[in-house]
Amino acid sequence: MVADGFVSKLCEMLLTYAKEEAAKILGVPDEIKKLHRRLKRIQVVLADAENRRFENHRHQPLAERAARIQDEWLRFPENYLISDDLFINSCIAEGFVTSEDITPLEDVAKGYWKELVQRNLLQPDPTWYDESACRMHDLLRSLAQHIARDECFIGDARAFENKMIMSSSSSSLIKLRRLSVVDGKLETISDLMMKQTSLRTPSFCHTPLIHDLPEDLFRKLRNLRVPNLHETAINNLPTSMGDLVHLRRLDLSETPIRQIPGSIGNLRNLQFLILQDCKYLRSLPSSVMGLINLRVLDCRDTPLDGMPVGIGRLQLLHSIKGLVVNGSKGGRSRVGDGRKQEHRRHQRGRLCTLEELKSLSQLKYLSIYKLERVSNSAEARAAALEAKPHLVFLEMYCTLRSSSSDVQQPRAKDYEVFFTKKKKLITSVKKS
Numbered sequence: 001m002v003a004d005g006f007v008s009k010l011c012e013m014l015l016t017y018a019k020e021e022a023a024k025i026l027g028v029p030d031e032i033k034k035l036h037r038r039l040k041r042i043q044v045v046l047a048d049a050e051n052r053r054f055e056n057h058r059h060q061p062l063a064e065r066a067a068r069i070q071d072e073w074l075r076f077p078e079n080y081l082i083s084d085d086l087f088i089n090s091c092i093a094e095g096f097v098t099s100e101d102i103t104p105l106e107d108v109a110k111g112y113w114k115e116l117v118q119r120n121l122l123q124p125d126p127t128w129y130d131e132s133a134c135r136m137h138d139l140l141r142s143l144a145q146h147i148a149r150d151e152c153f154i155g156d157a158r159a160f161e162n163k164m165i166m167s168s169s170s171s172s173l174i175k176l177r178r179l180s181v182v183d184g185k186l187e188t189i190s191d192l193m194m195k196q197t198s199l200r201t202p203s204f205c206h207t208p209l210i211h212d213l214p215e216d217l218f219r220k221l222r223n224l225r226v227p228n229l230h231e232t233a234i235n236n237l238p239t240s241m242g243d244l245v246h247l248r249r250l251d252l253s254e255t256p257i258r259q260i261p262g263s264i265g266n267l268r269n270l271q272f273l274i275l276q277d278c279k280y281l282r283s284l285p286s287s288v289m290g291l292i293n294l295r296v297l298d299c300r301d302t303p304l305d306g307m308p309v310g311i312g313r314l315q316l317l318h319s320i321k322g323l324v325v326n327g328s329k330g331g332r333s334r335v336g337d338g339r340k341q342e343h344r345r346h347q348r349g350r351l352c353t354l355e356e357l358k359s360l361s362q363l364k365y366l367s368i369y370k371l372e373r374v375s376n377s378a379e380a381r382a383a384a385l386e387a388k389p390h391l392v393f394l395e396m397y398c399t400l401r402s403s404s405s406d407v408q409q410p411r412a413k414d415y416e417v418f419f420t421k422k423k424k425l426i427t428s429v430k431k432s
Helices: 002-025 029-075 084-093 105-118 138-151 157-169 239-243 262-266 286-290 339-348 354-359 377-381
Strands: 122-124 133-136 152-155 178-182 201-205 249-251 272-274 296-298 319-324 365-369 393-398 426-431
Touching (some): 084 105, 084 249, 084 272, 105 122, 133 138, 138 152, 152 157, 239 262
Parallel strands (some): 152 178, 178 201, 249 272, 365 393
16 A cells, blocks of 8 residues: 555656656657656556555454454344444453544444444344344344354254264364353253353353352353343352453343352453342442453442442443442431441441542443432532543432431532533433
8 A cells, every 4th residue: 555655656756757858858749648648547546546455454344343243243142132332342342342542442332333233234123213222134143153153152052962962073173152042941051061161252041040150160161251141040140250350241130139249359351340120239349349440330220228439449430320329428317226227327338429439530421329318519519520521421310208307308409510511411310
């Protein structure tokens, strides 16, 4: 490409020089015109070749990434509805997205999403007006399966066992990287599955009978990067989860999980922690605040009593959804007295307040729960949300009990500090 540009520039210089010399020596206007036309043609051809090579060079990375992304989506069941958030998070977690400048990775991945939709590689669902949810075309899925071959398996447990038995009896060695099991009768993860040490992305869809994971599961599958446990019936995580040093994304949303093991703090490469709509999860271990590479923390619709102290240390946080705040005075407790009330005050003393948001300069999306615990505008101002340049979406929820006379009603002016004059900022206050 550089050589073509050099030749093109040289032709331009020769054209000017030839016109001058022909005028001096030959003095024939027709010869000048012929030479001018020939050199012009050469220059146009070379310029076109240069542009084509530039376009091919520009689109080649996109084509490569698109192929890898299609391979990644094979872990989802056929006709699965893929949201743009899931796409963006998965692309970043799998390392498909890079940024050569200061552009956030989320914005780069969003650009890929839009281009894949425009090229009809993704089919928008008509119920989503903003094209934020799509499905993979059947033909494209078949092509991706053909390309992936023995690196990916989709099916039930029996078909998986048959495939592994056939592989062991032949000379070909299968190294599974993506495994998608769809089996309503499966009750436990088999030893054969746990022997797939190259596995990076396991997915268990429509497996309502799996409630417990083997304690040594994560010790054997150390290369897991983006496991999909969304909407499973799993109610526990083994402590061996702390051995997954390559883990980038953990999605436990809509599961009956009751406790997150403290070993999660060892997952220093974890970027996305999705705990949305976990109805039985009441607290997070303090070790979560050691996940220094965390970009997204999603706890929406999960009945947490609060967030552990230390969220201000997670400087890469781009999105916090479902932040349960605690007042600087520990809030009020209307139920119980004596030891129980003292215990609650002690517990809330170890929960984060709005002030910890002050140091999180990369925040773009933020939703806050239990806003009634913030007693005055001074606590609200401590978050310094008006000074966050990237914040474009802000949502706040407060729980109001009008029947209670001893609960201080929050005043609108106490929270007006949250609202900025930015036109892009979307704000709302809701009662729950």
